[in-house]
Amino acid sequence: MSLKFAKRMDNMKASDIREMLKLTQKPEVISFAGGLPAPELFPVEEMKLVLAKVMDEYGTVALQYGPTEGFEPLREKILDRMAKLKVDDLTIDNILITSGSQQGLDFMAKAFINPGDIILCESPTYLGAINAFRAYEPRFIEVETDDDGMILEDLEEKLRENDNVKFIYVIPDFQNPSGRTMSIERRKGLVDIANKYNVAVVEDNPYGELRFEGEIYPAIKHYDTEGRVIFLGTFSKIFSPGLRVGWIAADEEVLRKFILIKQGADLQSPTINQIAVAKFLDHYDIEAYIDRIKKVYKRRKDLMLNTIREEFPEGIKVTDPDGGLFTWLVLPPHINARELSIKALEKNVAYVPGGSFFPNGGNENTLRVNYSNMEEERIVEGVRRLAQVFKEALEKIEA
Amino acid sequence: MSLKFAKRMDNMKASDIREMLKLTQKPEVISFAGGLPAPELFPVEEMKLVLAKVMDEYGTVALQYGPTEGFEPLREKILDRMAKLKVDDLTIDNILITSGSQQGLDFMAKAFINPGDIILCESPTYLGAINAFRAYEPRFIEVETDDDGMILEDLEEKLRENDNVKFIYVIPDFQNPSGRTMSIERRKGLVDIANKYNVAVVEDNPYGELRFEGEIYPAIKHYDTEGRVIFLGTFSKIFSPGLRVGWIAADEEVLRKFILIKQGADLQSPTINQIAVAKFLDHYDIEAYIDRIKKVYKRRKDLMLNTIREEFPEGIKVTDPDGGLFTWLVLPPHINARELSIKALEKNVAYVPGGSFFPNGGNENTLRVNYSNMEEERIVEGVRRLAQVFKEALEKIEA
Numbered sequence: 001m002s003l004k005f006a007k008r009m010d011n012m013k014a015s016d017i018r019e020m021l022k023l024t025q026k027p028e029v030i031s032f033a034g035g036l037p038a039p040e041l042f043p044v045e046e047m048k049l050v051l052a053k054v055m056d057e058y059g060t061v062a063l064q065y066g067p068t069e070g071f072e073p074l075r076e077k078i079l080d081r082m083a084k085l086k087v088d089d090l091t092i093d094n095i096l097i098t099s100g101s102q103q104g105l106d107f108m109a110k111a112f113i114n115p116g117d118i119i120l121c122e123s124p125t126y127l128g129a130i131n132a133f134r135a136y137e138p139r140f141i142e143v144e145t146d147d148d149g150m151i152l153e154d155l156e157e158k159l160r161e162n163d164n165v166k167f168i169y170v171i172p173d174f175q176n177p178s179g180r181t182m183s184i185e186r187r188k189g190l191v192d193i194a195n196k197y198n199v200a201v202v203e204d205n206p207y208g209e210l211r212f213e214g215e216i217y218p219a220i221k222h223y224d225t226e227g228r229v230i231f232l233g234t235f236s237k238i239f240s241p242g243l244r245v246g247w248i249a250a251d252e253e254v255l256r257k258f259i260l261i262k263q264g265a266d267l268q269s270p271t272i273n274q275i276a277v278a279k280f281l282d283h284y285d286i287e288a289y290i291d292r293i294k295k296v297y298k299r300r301k302d303l304m305l306n307t308i309r310e311e312f313p314e315g316i317k318v319t320d321p322d323g324g325l326f327t328w329l330v331l332p333p334h335i336n337a338r339e340l341s342i343k344a345l346e347k348n349v350a351y352v353p354g355g356s357f358f359p360n361g362g363n364e365n366t367l368r369v370n371y372s373n374m375e376e377e378r379i380v381e382g383v384r385r386l387a388q389v390f391k392e393a394l395e396k397i398e399a
Numbered sequence: 400m401s402l403k404f405a406k407r408m409d410n411m412k413a414s415d416i417r418e419m420l421k422l423t424q425k426p427e428v429i430s431f432a433g434g435l436p437a438p439e440l441f442p443v444e445e446m447k448l449v450l451a452k453v454m455d456e457y458g459t460v461a462l463q464y465g466p467t468e469g470f471e472p473l474r475e476k477i478l479d480r481m482a483k484l485k486v487d488d489l490t491i492d493n494i495l496i497t498s499g500s501q502q503g504l505d506f507m508a509k510a511f512i513n514p515g516d517i518i519l520c521e522s523p524t525y526l527g528a529i530n531a532f533r534a535y536e537p538r539f540i541e542v543e544t545d546d547d548g549m550i551l552e553d554l555e556e557k558l559r560e561n562d563n564v565k566f567i568y569v570i571p572d573f574q575n576p577s578g579r580t581m582s583i584e585r586r587k588g589l590v591d592i593a594n595k596y597n598v599a600v601v602e603d604n605p606y607g608e609l610r611f612e613g614e615i616y617p618a619i620k621h622y623d624t625e626g627r628v629i630f631l632g633t634f635s636k637i638f639s640p641g642l643r644v645g646w647i648a649a650d651e652e653v654l655r656k657f658i659l660i661k662q663g664a665d666l667q668s669p670t671i672n673q674i675a676v677a678k679f680l681d682h683y684d685i686e687a688y689i690d691r692i693k694k695v696y697k698r699r700k701d702l703m704l705n706t707i708r709e710e711f712p713e714g715i716k717v718t719d720p721d722g723g724l725f726t727w728l729v730l731p732p733h734i735n736a737r738e739l740s741i742k743a744l745e746k747n748v749a750y751v752p753g754g755s756f757f758p759n760g761g762n763e764n765t766l767r768v769n770y771s772n773m774e775e776e777r778i779v780e781g782v783r784r785l786a787q788v789f790k791e792a793l794e795k796i797e798a
């Protein structure tokens with residue numbers, strides 16, 4: 001038997017991250033590979049109480065079908081999250097609940113991409129987005145980036161040269177994988193350019209609230225004057241990824257398309273999860289909880305960066321992120337981080353080869369390192385082992 | 400501003416059912432429109448205890464990311480469900496957890512359909528499947544049906560005449576919307592024909608365990624000799640739809656494609672929901688619970704059918720289903736059930752016009768009626784009001 005699959009399946013391959021996560025589940029592995037929150041911070045006791053309340057107060061409602069758009073009180077509460085990023089002109093009619101922001105990525109391509117259409121993205125960009133988009137057979141054009149995010153001159157040039165660009169995909173804060181943040185000026189400039197060329201913008205913003213110090217940056221959507229920025233949010237990084245509760249915030253007309261897509265895709269996100277998140281927000285102080293996360297992640301990040309600076313051989317560049325979960329390493333050009341990831345795994349340390357984050361390939365001298373999920377002594381030990389791997393590789397090259 | 404959406408969006412429209420459900424949420428409406436389980440049967444107290452246990456025993460795991468394939472102990476338990484339908488040659492490597500079986504429908508089209516490819520389906524067929532499939536721009540060819548399901552001669556003729564058929568979509572038990580069940584002989588015959596023409600079969604089987612009397616029929620997948628039947632299952636109708644836990648059971652090679660699709664679509668179904676279902680199955684007797692559901696639904700079905708027979712004017716055909724949630728009415732050819740649904744709503748009774756279940760249109764003299772969700776006196780009262788609506792319509796035609 002050989003069934004005939006759709007053409008799109010030729011483009012799809014397993015996420016390196018998800019496959020690697022399987023290898024890294026052995027307890028002896030120090031994993032910098034995933035993008036997992038620190039589980040010891042999860043509000044387990046609070047959620048136990050919340051779930052009991054949900055069953056007491058909403059029992060039959062929680063176990064029943066609910067509206068495709070989502071549980072209204074939760075959509076209401078999401079307006080607070082948006083306001084924190086200075087997006088304060090929305091109503092619940094702009095909010096659709098999704099199963100994590102990953103689902104928003106899939107829907108985005110489903111709504112906009114015909115085979116061959118172009119997606120402009122940061123170089124590098126989030127691997128999960130590349131995989132979600134690929135199912136719709138787009139062409140990716142990577143926009144050059146620096147420490148302030150997408151370089152707008154390059155963005156505009158690529159828009160000028162290509163007329164079937166459907167959207168610009170961008171992760172403005174503590175980008176996955178690079179850890180870099182788009183400057184406020186460029187946020188404004190990005191919207192101006194999108195207006196000029198009449199393309200949509202997908203703002204994937206799972207980490208914006210996880211800024212370690214100083215004021216949170218306004219979302220790109222804050223600068224949206226024409227309803228063309230589609231914002232993807234999630235509770236995965238500020239609360240719990242295992243609940244799979246995210247959202248799309250968009251112009252009403254655009255959101256209606258996403259609601260249709262949601263109906264076809266899975267009818268609705270789980271009722272009980274949505275009520276539980278809404279009740280958690282009612283009964284507990286999410287801001288205090290986010291502060292606790294930030295404190296721990298900042299400490300881990302500082303420790304990782306300091307250890308890297310102490311232990312790593314010269315010639316390796318590292319990002320010092322202002323928030324979020326990741327840092328990014330650039331090795332000398334001739335060092336292949338994908339090959340070295342095998343050597344690292346032999347020493348029971350895991351990371352994700354950076355090449356995976358470039359939809360058009362190359363850049364195999366880079367890697368993404370996560371600091372949120374490992375406890376402090378393991379961070380130090382893991383960085384030390386990595387330092388050894390890189391030293392050996394550099395010596396070999398020199399020899 | 401006018402953003403350019405993908406071509407597929409031209410095909411997508413709101414589900415009549417989901418739109419109607421919004422109108423029917425007023426408490427005074429007697430709704431036969433949805434496909435909702437009886438909420439008063441939900442094991443609310445049991446779930447409260449289960450959720451507390453999940454948080455005690457799996458707290459951080461339940462709130463964390465988990466594997467794309469799903470929670471292993473749940474996949475293990477799903478083998479029992481499959482065995483109940485006489486599919487007993489599977490392992491957990493054949494099982495992928497999805498967000499309801501609706502997600503399985505979406506994935507099916509995503510895996511197999513290029514624009515213009517043909518889907519063979521029952522006439523009528525499930526509206527939610529039509530909407531999910533439409534996003535992938537297939538052509539639907541309806542196969543004639545009778546009281547024993549798809550007519551195999553017609554199926555074979557359509558396979559002979561069309562060479563880009565990708566799959567046959569079928570709901571074998573207590574079909575949504577017709578309430579009819581495919582005979583055992585035809586299940587075997589369907590697999591033989593699929594083998595002969597090398598096409599996949601999607602068996603959408605949410606109701607198989609809800610047979611009111613006699614032995615459960617073996618699933619079509621029981622007769623699958625070549626791994627070409629893809630089985631979609633769900634806990635929505637035997638436990639709770641608000642948890643959104645379903646599954647795909649398929650040949651390993653085929654399942655690998657679905658796992659890739661799942662990664663891109665939403666990474667994984669919620670961890671906590673999967674653990675909760677597995678723990679419920681550990682601690683409670685799901686068979687006893689299903690028996691309770693069946694008893695209530697059978698009583699409601701009998702009451703509805705008896706009232707229809709007593710109250711309805713002549714010339715209306717009704718299915719007497721052996722299980723499941725729906726019955727199906729065929730009015731005289733010139734009566735338009737879609738138009739009458741407005742009149743029925745004026746009397747605070749709702750149903751779904753049957754025309755919506757025919758992907759290529761027509762058949763506007765039909766309607767789907769749900770009996771699982773309304774209490775007994777409301778069933779009687781609702782049928783009486785419908786009888787009045789139909790009598791008036793018939794008298795008008797005669798006059």
